[in-house]
Amino acid sequence: MKQIKMNSANDNALFVADDVALKQFMGYHLKRATNIVMSDLxxxxxxxxxxxxxxTALVLIVDNPGIRQFQLAVAMDIERPNLVIIIDELEQRELILREKVPTxxxxxxxxxxxxxKQLYKKxxxxxxxxxxxxxKHVSKTDQKFLIATLQKLIDQY
Amino acid sequence: MKQIKMNSANDNALFVADDVALKQFMGYHLKRATNIVMSDLxxxxxxxxxxxxxxTALVLIVDNPGIRQFQLAVAMDIERPNLVIIIDELEQRELILREKVPTxxxxxxxxxxxxxKQLYKKxxxxxxxxxxxxxKHVSKTDQKFLIATLQKLIDQY
DNA sequence: TATTGTTATACTCTATAACTATA
DNA sequence: TATAGTTATAGAGTATAACAATA
Structure with missing residues (x-):
């Protein structure tokens, strides 16, 4: 969301779209920030x-070789069916291998x-x-605090 | 994302899916927290x-009566075509009115x-x-700090 | 020429039901 | 019976191109 300029009755004055009701919500700020970060990602x-x-799947497979699909789905918090095409894509590009488990x-x-592994690195x-x-405008200390704060929320669920 | 338990070679021990590479990213924590909040929302x-x-559209229309569609699209940071069906829905439910602008x-x-307005309130x-x-596990002070921190990021863009 | 709202369209992410092959 | 992976499918969010009406 952006605060926007709207023409008001008087010529030179600018009226900003009022999102004060939304700004009271932590979730609003969180979502706006996340949208920006995800878009740049x-x-x-x-x-x-x-x-x-x-x-994300590539990283978790590199760092957890031998991981099963259902485990990866749990780790990524997505449904098993939705993981299939993600894994298909990585496998078709020969970035990962599916190996039958004998047991x-x-x-x-x-x-x-x-x-x-090479693509992971790059x-x-x-x-x-x-x-x-x-x-970059958030100090290392503040970043750690931010993570700790978010983690409190995440740990609830 | 969830840290998950994986059976390890020895019976009783538990191996947690390693997401240390992802945890280094602020965006990872931000996205996880936002997913939880958006799901509950x-x-x-x-x-x-x-x-x-x-x-969001309803709130902004109630708080900015007379707002135009393109302005709302800017405020919500979505493309104009995507706003159309949102407004259609609100109009069909008779929560808002579209009025021709004479000028x-x-x-x-x-x-x-x-x-x-009544639905907005409820x-x-x-x-x-x-x-x-x-x-609830984040103090008011910490919430304000969190908002200020996120705002720094948002203000960049 | 540019802008407002619209239509059409496509890609991605998400969620559920139901299938197969195994356990 | 239950589980791992799969297929099919549908809803929702997002993005772009192109159009009609109007500025």
Missing amino acids: ATTLAPYELRMLTY DRRAYAMHPTLAG ATKAVNTHDKKMF | ATTLAPYELRMLTY DRRAYAMHPTLAG ATKAVNTHDKKMF
Whole structure:
């Protein structure tokens, strides 16, 4: 949301769209900030042909080799069916491999390929730069406080 | 995202899905927290047959009677075409009215109906309760700090 | 020429039901 | 019976191009 200028009755004066009712909500500020960050993240990941979800999945597979699809779905807090096409995409691009689990033939263990690990590194460097840019006006101390505050909310659920 | 328990080689031990690479990003925490808040907001608004976007539009029309569609689109930071169906919905439910602007016959000025103002009041009460619940573990002081911090980011863009 | 509102369209994210093959 | 992965499908949010009416 943006505060916008509206022509008012008198010529030179500017009237700003009143969002005072929304500004009382923490969630409003949170959503606005997140929209901005997510939009810039998308731009950041585009050159690597990754979106937030494919990047997140790639990171979690690289850092948790052998992870099963249902575990990844829980970790990413998305439904199993929605994970399928994400994994399909990473597999088709040969960034990860699905391997049959001998002890449970229903399941697949996912592993990164060399290309997957290399893309992870490059993309993560870019995401790091993006994240620093977004929060460049927030001190390290304040960032830690922000994380702690958000974590309190997250831990409730 | 959730930290999840994974069976490890030894029976009783639990292995938590490693999201340390993602946790380094402010955006990760921001997105997780926002997902939780937006999900609860949707549940909160459902009894009023409102979604975040229809509620936001209703609030801005009530608080800015006579606002034009393009102005509302700017305020909500969405594209004009996407606003059309939101306004259609509010108009069909007779919560708002589109009125031709005599001085610019291309434009519509939007006004809330009595029903719109009444629904605004009821829904806002519910959203207030929701917002308080979400941030009940965060002190008022910390909430103000959080808003100020997010505002720094928002003001950049 | 530019702007307001609209239509059409496409992509992404999300959610649920139901299937298959295994356990 | 229950679980892992899949298919099909639908709702919702988002973005762009192009049009009619009007400025």
